Amino acid sequence: MAALMDRIYDRNFPVSSLTISRFVDNISSREEVDQAEYYLYKFRHSPNCWYLRDWTVHSWVRQCLRYGARDKALHTLKNKVQYGMFPDDFTFNLLIDSFIKDEDFKGACSVVEEVMLQESFDLPSTQILSMYALSGYLATKPELSVSEQRALGAALLICGLKQDNSTGLSAQLLGCALLGKVEMAAGIHAVFRGMPLMWTPGYLGRALAIMERVAAAPGDRKLSKDALDYLEGLLQDLSSALDSKSSSDEDELGGEEEGKKEEEDEDVQAEREKLPLYASRFKELSGQLQSGGKVDPSPLQVLVSSLVQQGLASAEGPDMEQYHRKVGEWEAERQQLIRREKDMRERAEEERQARQAAKAAAQ
Numbered sequence: 001m002a003a004l005m006d007r008i009y010d011r012n013f014p015v016s017s018l019t020i021s022r023f024v025d026n027i028s029s030r031e032e033v034d035q036a037e038y039y040l041y042k043f044r045h046s047p048n049c050w051y052l053r054d055w056t057v058h059s060w061v062r063q064c065l066r067y068g069a070r071d072k073a074l075h076t077l078k079n080k081v082q083y084g085m086f087p088d089d090f091t092f093n094l095l096i097d098s099f100i101k102d103e104d105f106k107g108a109c110s111v112v113e114e115v116m117l118q119e120s121f122d123l124p125s126t127q128i129l130s131m132y133a134l135s136g137y138l139a140t141k142p143e144l145s146v147s148e149q150r151a152l153g154a155a156l157l158i159c160g161l162k163q164d165n166s167t168g169l170s171a172q173l174l175g176c177a178l179l180g181k182v183e184m185a186a187g188i189h190a191v192f193r194g195m196p197l198m199w200t201p202g203y204l205g206r207a208l209a210i211m212e213r214v215a216a217a218p219g220d221r222k223l224s225k226d227a228l229d230y231l232e233g234l235l236q237d238l239s240s241a242l243d244s245k246s247s248s249d250e251d252e253l254g255g256e257e258e259g260k261k262e263e264e265d266e267d268v269q270a271e272r273e274k275l276p277l278y279a280s281r282f283k284e285l286s287g288q289l290q291s292g293g294k295v296d297p298s299p300l301q302v303l304v305s306s307l308v309q310q311g312l313a314s315a316e317g318p319d320m321e322q323y324h325r326k327v328g329e330w331e332a333e334r335q336q337l338i339r340r341e342k343d344m345r346e347r348a349e350e351e352r353q354a355r356q357a358a359k360a361a362a363q
Contacts, residue, residue: 153178
């Protein structure tokens with residue numbers, strides 16, 4: 001099959017989606033995974049690039065997991081534009097689950113980031129697995145870069161919006177806090193560029209709005225204490241940094257034109273000026289949550305683990321039914337393509353024989 005595709009490409013003809021699908025389906029070793037990666041890349045950069053089938057993407061991920069090449073699956077997923085890797089929800093779940101079982105929460109979060117970018121948090125099972133991966137990674141207290149804070153914050157926020165419970169609200173709060181930290185450090189453009197996020201400034205304000213909503217709402221929905229502690233610590237750190245920066249700026253301006261102050265982004269400056277208001281509002285809302293019994297002492301990871309025990313098993317049943325329906329649809333589409341391929345070959349053979357007959361008659 002590799003030789004066939006090479007001959008087709010050498011003649012500047014496009015390889016069909018069925019051909020690349022057969023190649024992926026017939027992978028039988030780790031070395032052939034590397035070969036398949038090469039041909040997936042070539043197919044993506046061919047005239048037929050739009051026709052990479054969903055079942056081929058699903059089969060590719062399964063084959064990578066089967067032959068110990070999970071890194072290849074993640075590589076093609078992170079470089080999805082170059083390989084055409086846009087998995088469905090069930091395929092995402094397989095990959096996240098594989099990382100979680102090996103307790104590689106950082107790798108699982110890399111997959112969750114791609115789920116977030118595709119906005120594919122539709123299945124409850126995907127939501128639960130994603131939050132389990134995110135909370136598990138944050139529980140290790142990693143040193144996060146600005147880009148990692150942005151990715152984790154966006155994933156927590158968007159995934160949390162799908163869960164109308166204490167776990168989802170706590171995830172939203174922590175997500176807004178992380179995004180607010182990025183906004184304060186680099187501006188709102190650094191938050192929403194390339195992300196499915198709002199471009200309106202004020203993510204710390206949105207975190208406080210979540211607190212206000214929970215404090216005012218009836219029922220038993222709560223916010224986890226570690227998410228509130230993180231927001232409180234963040235507001236204190238930002239306020240201290242702002243005070244020290246103001247003192248430094250006053251010292252610099254005290255001299256005779258020693259240097260010109262750099263012009264700051266107006267939105268960032270406006271948000272920084274709101275920090276004292278945010279801090280006082282946080283204390284007020286925190287008191288309301290405490291008095292109303294709306295603070296859950298359990299860490300976010302414990303809340304997510306409880307959600308896994310309560311909801312994952314019940315969510316898997318409908319997912320499996322949907323997956324089996326999808327497999328049936330894929331098979332029907334594949335059979336249709338096979339029939340079309342057979343008809344085209346027969347037609348091409350008839351045309352070839354007709355040309356040979358006409359040539360023989362002319363001679």
